Amino acid sequence: MSRIDKEKNSKMAGRIPHPTLKGPSVVKEIVIGMALGLVAGGFWKMHHWNEQRKVRAFYDMLEKGEISVVAEE
Template identity: 55%
Template sequence: MAGPNIKHAAYHGPSIMKEIFFGISLSLMAGYLWKRHHWNIQRRTREFYGLLDRGEISVVVEDD
């Protein structure tokens, strides 16, 4: 009676292509999120100055 012949997974080291793919993917996602954050700030600034130019808001405190 022989025991079961089970093959164990052996570690072959890092896969260079997989590492490059993951690195590029993560950097593109992080860059997109950072750019989206800046677009949001830019949109708020344009909206603020648009309202200021139309006279709908003011930055001067009114005295009572």
């Protein structure tokens, strides 16, 4: 082998393409986190509204005399 061939081979050996490792995208992680937070918050709010509705219905019925919290004898 000539000197030029050896230099080409040694230079080419150092230029083997390696797969690049990509880390997580910060913007993508923030967007995903915000979306999951909004979905979870929406479910929590719906649950809260449902519980409020039940409590209001209970007190409305109690006020109208339809139900009582005192046990009948």
